[in-house]
Amino acid sequence: MDFLTHLINGISLGSIYAIIALGYTMVYGIAKMLNFAHGDVIMIGSYVVFITVSTMGFPTILGIVIAMAICTVLGMTIEKVAYSPLRNATPLAVLITAIGVSYLLQNIALLVFGANPKSFKSVVPFEPLVLADGQLVITGVSIVAIITGVIIMVALTLFVNKTKAGCAMKAVSEDRGAAQLMGINVNGTISMTFAIGSALAAIAGVLLCSAYPTLTPYTGSMPGIKAFTAAVFGGIGSIPGAMIGGLLLGIIEILGKAYISSQLADAIVFAVLIIVLLVKPTGILGKPINEKV
Amino acid sequence: MAMLEIRDIEVYYGVIKAIKGISFDVNEGEVIALIGANGAGKTTILHTITGLLQPKKGTISFDGKDITKTPAHKIVSMGMAHVPEGRRVFSQLSVFENLKMGAYTRKDKAEIEESLAMVYSKFPRLEERKTQLAGTLSGGEQQMLAMGRALMSHPKIVLMDEPSMGLSPIFVEEIFKIIEEISASGTTVLLVEQNAKKALGIADRAYVLETGNIVLDGDATELMNNETVKKAYLGE
Numbered sequence: 001m002d003f004l005t006h007l008i009n010g011i012s013l014g015s016i017y018a019i020i021a022l023g024y025t026m027v028y029g030i031a032k033m034l035n036f037a038h039g040d041v042i043m044i045g046s047y048v049v050f051i052t053v054s055t056m057g058f059p060t061i062l063g064i065v066i067a068m069a070i071c072t073v074l075g076m077t078i079e080k081v082a083y084s085p086l087r088n089a090t091p092l093a094v095l096i097t098a099i100g101v102s103y104l105l106q107n108i109a110l111l112v113f114g115a116n117p118k119s120f121k122s123v124v125p126f127e128p129l130v131l132a133d134g135q136l137v138i139t140g141v142s143i144v145a146i147i148t149g150v151i152i153m154v155a156l157t158l159f160v161n162k163t164k165a166g167c168a169m170k171a172v173s174e175d176r177g178a179a180q181l182m183g184i185n186v187n188g189t190i191s192m193t194f195a196i197g198s199a200l201a202a203i204a205g206v207l208l209c210s211a212y213p214t215l216t217p218y219t220g221s222m223p224g225i226k227a228f229t230a231a232v233f234g235g236i237g238s239i240p241g242a243m244i245g246g247l248l249l250g251i252i253e254i255l256g257k258a259y260i261s262s263q264l265a266d267a268i269v270f271a272v273l274i275i276v277l278l279v280k281p282t283g284i285l286g287k288p289i290n291e292k293v
Numbered sequence: 294m295a296m297l298e299i300r301d302i303e304v305y306y307g308v309i310k311a312i313k314g315i316s317f318d319v320n321e322g323e324v325i326a327l328i329g330a331n332g333a334g335k336t337t338i339l340h341t342i343t344g345l346l347q348p349k350k351g352t353i354s355f356d357g358k359d360i361t362k363t364p365a366h367k368i369v370s371m372g373m374a375h376v377p378e379g380r381r382v383f384s385q386l387s388v389f390e391n392l393k394m395g396a397y398t399r400k401d402k403a404e405i406e407e408s409l410a411m412v413y414s415k416f417p418r419l420e421e422r423k424t425q426l427a428g429t430l431s432g433g434e435q436q437m438l439a440m441g442r443a444l445m446s447h448p449k450i451v452l453m454d455e456p457s458m459g460l461s462p463i464f465v466e467e468i469f470k471i472i473e474e475i476s477a478s479g480t481t482v483l484l485v486e487q488n489a490k491k492a493l494g495i496a497d498r499a500y501v502l503e504t505g506n507i508v509l510d511g512d513a514t515e516l517m518n519n520e521t522v523k524k525a526y527l528g529e
Contacts, residue, residue, distance in 0.1 A: 164393070171383045171394050177345055178381040180365035181374075183398035183446070 001135040006258045007251065012142035013211070014250020015149025019204040020227030021234070021242035022156060023197030029173040029237035030193040033091065036098040037078060038201060039224015040105035045071045045202030046209045046219060047109060050118055060123045067202040075198025076191050084187065102221070109217035117216045120209040141211045148207060152200060153243050160239060169193065173237070226253075226266075229273050235286025244284055294357060296321045296481055297342070297450060302351030304334075304341050311337045313505040314351070319450065324472070324482040326492040326513065328526055329502030335485040336378050338502075339452045342483075343375040344368050356449070370398040374443035378454035378485075380435045382442065384428025388419055391427050391438055395445030404447070412441040415471060433464035440471065450481040457488050469495055489526035493517045501526070 020042060027035045045067040052063035082101050086094050126140030160166035171179040172189045180186055208223055209215050226249060234245025249269060256268040276283065295318035304312035312334050319325045327335050340346040342353055344365035352361045360368060369375075374395075383391050392412060396405045413420040416437045422430065427438055436456055443451050453472065457465045465488070473495050476482050486492035493499055493513045501509035501522060509516065516522050523529040 164397070167386065167390050167394060168397065170385055174383050174385055175381050177365075178377060178383065179394075180345065181343060181369065181377060182394045182442070183366050183369035184394070185364075185366045 001132060002258070005136055005138075006254050008138055008142055008146075010251035010254035011247060012139075012145040012250070013254055014247035015145045016204050016207050016211070016246075017223070017227045017230045017250050018149055018243045018246025019152055019200050019207070020223060021231040021246040022152070022239065023200050023204075024228050024231040025234070025236055025239060025242035026169075026193050027197050028231070029239075030169060031079075031083065031190045033083065033094045034098060034228070035078075035083075035194075035197075036095070036224070036228075037101035037105055038197065039220035039222075039227070040102050040109075041071050041075055041078075041198050041201040041220070042205035042208065042223060043109060043215075043217060043220030044074060044105060045205035046120065046215050047113055047118075048202070049123065049206050049209070050120055050215055053123065054118075054121050060125075064123070064203070064206055067206065068199045071198040071202035071205075072195045075194040075201070079191055079194040084190070102224075106217045106221070113217065115217070117214045120213040120215045122210040122213060123206055124210050139211075141207065145207045145211065148203060152203070156196075156239060165189075165192070226269065229270065232283055233273050233276055235283030238283070238285045238287070241283055241285035295319060296356060297483070298352075298354045299338075299342070300352045300354075302338075302341060302348040302353065304337050304346055304348050306337075311505055312341070312348070315502075315505070315507055316351075317500050317507065317510070319481060319483050321449075321481055322476075322479065323497045324476045324484060324495055326489075326496035326499040327483070327485045327502055328487070328489040328492055328499055330525075331487070332504070333502040334505045335502055336454055339375060339377075339454050339483070339485055342452060343373060369446050369448075372447075372449035373452065374446045374448035374450070375452045376439045376443045376454060376456060378458070380432075380439040382427040382430075382435050382438045384426065386427055387424050388427055388430070388438055389423040391442050392419070392423075392445050395442035396447075398446065405445070408445050408447055412444050415444075415474065416441050433460050433467070436460060436464070436468060437471075440468075440475075444475070444480075448480060450483060451475060452483045452485075454485045455487060456484070457486065457491060465491065489522070490517075493522075493527075 023038050048067035048070050049063045052058040052066050053060055078101055082097050083094060086097060122141060124140040124144045128140060129138040129143065160169060168184045169189055171182065172184060172186055176186050227246065230245035230249040231242045233249060234241030252272055253265050253269050257265040260268060297319040300316050301314050302312055303310060303314050327338065329335055337346065341348050344363055348361065352359060354360060355371060355373060383394065392409060396408060399405055418434055419438060419441055427435065430438060456468050460468065469491050472482060484492055484496065493516055496513040499513045499516050500507050
């Protein structure tokens with residue numbers, strides 16, 4: 001029964017990682033860059049919910065919608081101001097810029113919200129689900145995280161595979177030049193990708209802070225790095241890969257904490273990543289890289 | 294006034310001047326061939342016309358409108374389609390999805406269906422394989438898909454970059470037959486080819502390119518009998 005509890009907690013954490021990883025992987029697939037500021041967008045989204053819901057007393061749903069809207073605008077602004085001028089720059093320049101944006105967001109949050117941790121009140125009002133005579137307890141946040149994760153994954157998969165805009169995203173991801181020749185606005189598509197990824201980051205932030213209720217300006221960075229790991233683990237650029245990578249990472253982390261060592265849990269997570277990459281350098285669902293000549 | 298007017302364009306890759314001040318015209322209904330060796334600048338010219346590259350100097354006008362600075366994604370809806378070198382079909386999308394991307398800028402569903410039926414009748418193989426991923430097609434089929442995809446935008450002019458490259462002789466024959474059909478249906482064609490014999494065979498007029506300059510131009514049949522052309526490009 002213990003194992004089942006841990007497994008469910010792992011799936012729940014994994015769903016949150018998967019939601020964040022989707023943002024990394026989509027942006028990588030379309031814009032061919034690693035947006036290291038993605039984790040900090042999560043943090044901003046969490047602060048927005050904290051302020052609107054806990055401080056100003058807005059209804060939870062309204063607070064989440066506001067957070068999603070603010071993160072969407074933030075993500076698109078970051079892309080427009082920091083990344084789009086570097087469209088033809090070397091990948092290293094873009095990477096360093098992304099790290100710079102990450103620090104910028106953390107320091108702005110430090111300036112505005114202060115360094116003191118805020119105690120985030122869970123947005124999930126449900127009582128824990130108690131099963132099997134109290135041997136199996138599933139928290140409300142876990143259930144909401146898993147359901148949200150499933151909804152987002154299904155919706156995103158349908159969007160990418162069934163809609164014209166999704167098809168255009170795949171086209172841009174594969175060949176930017178040819179996509180332009182079809183009349184697809186590449187800048188618009190990249191902007192849309194950042195918007196979707198950032199809105200998802202806001203949702204992930206709320207779920208994360210509801211499960212682990214301490215909010216600081218650095219809250220986003222560790223989950224951000226882990227979700228990035230999950231995206232690489234599953235095969236960066238691949239949407240199903242990010243989902244699988246996120247879920248596996250969450251499960252490994254929780255089971256590692258429970259059965260091996262809570263101090264070593266993060267080390268185990270990254271060790272698994274290293275092993276996977278040694279065996280399959282492109283990740284679980286990654287496609288072999290074909291260099292064009 | 295010609296449908297497509299290129300005036301004194303100069304195109305650079307970094308500091309290297311790839312196109313050194315070229316002018317030419319394509320009139321409505323014509324098949325124009327641009328021939329020349331590797332590195333002469335043929336692909337660069339097509340990329341500059343469709344906006345993937347910007348010229349440093351000169352102007353390009355299409356249907357009387359200056360399109361020199363028009364971004365690539367806006368040009369297709371003006372009636373210009375580009376079949377790029379190396380086909381560049383979207384290998385992760387199905388044949389059908391590739392064709393749909395060709396009609397990306399069009400709104401009228403019935404008209405798109407009409408174009409799709411036209412493309413399928415021209416390339417029955419594409420209909421047979423419509424659910425297959427484009428990456429799994431053979432080279433010749435991918436070329437057909439690239440051409441079909443371009444036709445899906447219902448263009449007034451199609452720019453074709455080396456459509457016969459890397460294809461077996463049977464496919465080369467078929468591709469050139471289809472280019473003639475496209476022209477016969479009223480679409481203007483600007484054709485870039487290394488296979489000069491074939492290109493001159495179907496073209497009305499041609500321009501011969503050498504290291505970024507036009508060195509010869511004229512009637513296609515005339516050029517076919519030109520001694521320089523014969524020696525350099527027709528291997529006679």
